[in-house]
Amino acid sequence: MENSKLSIKTIVAIGIGAAVFIILGRFGSIPSGIPDTNIETTYAFLSLMSVIFGPIAGLVIGLVGHTLKDAIFYGSPWFSWVISSGVFGFLVGLAGKKINISEGEFGVKQIIIFNVTQVISNVIAWFLLAPILDMVIYAEPASKVFVQGAIAGISNAITVGIIGTLLLFAYAKTRTKTGSLQKE
Template identity: 35%
Template sequence: MKDGLFKTILYTVIGIGIMTTLMLLTSITTPIEGVYIQLAYGYLALFAGVAGAIPAAIVGFTGHVLFDLIYTDHLWISWALSTGALGFVFGFAIRRNSLRQGVFSRHDMVRFNVVQAAVNIAIFGLIAPTLDVLFYQHSTTIVFTQGWIASIINLLTVAVFGTITLKLYANYKLKQNKQ
């Protein structure tokens, strides 16, 4: 038990570092203020598949907080909470035991992408903008525009980068298990 807990904590700390680094180094600015193309969300999917829902929620939340504190002029707690929630749901959308055995089938890919697309739209298209209005009294037009564009960008990024990295990880585990 202690060994498993230690590994989970270690993975989580390393995951936070990787998530933050990816958010800082691979952020591509879009024409919409405050909206970035982030490869880190694809990594969050991989991390959730490897470590599970709770560690992924911690990595998503903490990585986003650190990104905001380092890169932007303001901590957007609404978006950090949303990123944590996204990681949490990713942890349930990916069949971890199958992934560890080297299986990430087309069915798994479709299932994961349907869930991640719906959750990205719900979290970043609805929940994060609503929290912005409640927490910061921002204009609903601006934050919902940001939210819908961010949700579409995130779901596409996860669909491509997340799916590819999950498949590569499954292939790696399959080779490792055969040895």
């Protein structure tokens, strides 16, 4: 495979990831009490896919999954948050190389790397990017969008920290550790 092309495995993961993002976005969302802002389980799953398949897969799953979820369930995409979902997936995917979960390791060091990365990614996506794009694209008031972004960022960091860590831990257990197999 050339570096400039996505593997068939990654393309299939993007399709499945976007579909699961849509389903979790519909059935795995909990209202936060702040208008148009939910506590989402989708970002824990997006984190899993991003770490396993990399930043490009995370970007595309976030963009496609969020766009289709909004279009199907709300009538049209809210592009500022769609872009933020893609950026979140991309940034978390960058940590995948440092975590290297395919080697079957997800110990304390990897958990710390993952959680520091996901918190920083949530801050960038939801505390900064989504509110700024809301103001630029939709002329939304700053007082509204920064509260929404903060609630989304905090709740996403918590759900990804708990559910995402558990998903990655469980996934790592399915991988064979490097050097653990011996020839008899």
